[in-house]
Amino acid sequence: MPSETSADAVTRLEGENLQLKQAVRSHAVVDQAIGVILALGQLTPDQGWDALRGISQNTNIKLRHVAELIVDWARTGELPTDIRSQLESQLSLGTSASARE
Numbered sequence: 001m002p003s004e005t006s007a008d009a010v011t012r013l014e015g016e017n018l019q020l021k022q023a024v025r026s027h028a029v030v031d032q033a034i035g036v037i038l039a040l041g042q043l044t045p046d047q048g049w050d051a052l053r054g055i056s057q058n059t060n061i062k063l064r065h066v067a068e069l070i071v072d073w074a075r076t077g078e079l080p081t082d083i084r085s086q087l088e089s090q091l092s093l094g095t096s097a098s099a100r101e
Contacts, residue, residue, distance in 0.1 A: 026064045033067035036074045041091040051090035058086050 004012070034048040043051065052070070056063040059082050066083060073079035079087070 029071055030064065030067045033070040036070050037087070037091070040087075043091075051087070051093070054090045054093070055083060055086040058089075059083060 030052065033052055034045065037043065037048040037051050038045065041047070041051070052067060053063060055061075056066045059066065061069075061083075069079060069083050070087070073083075
């Protein structure tokens with residue numbers, strides 16, 4: 001098997017770099033959305049993560065996209081009805097769990 005050329009190595013590393021940048025951006029928006037959820041529901045970080053994941057699962061929308069919608073909602077006040085409904089549901093689950101602890 002021939003060894004990797006310098007040009008191939010640069011191309012491969014550029015691709016890896018792009019993937020890492022996308023992962024960091026995605027992680028940041030998820031963290032921001034969890035922060036919004038924490039502020040709304042007075043939840044723990046784990047409960048905020050569970051709520052975000054539950055919204056994603058129950059709406060069949062990728063977690064990153066749900067996070068983007070929630071962060072946008074914090075800025076604009078606009079949130080799709082299905083996401084809002086699931087958010088309210090998840091917040092009520094989280095606050096009832098907090099009350100039991």
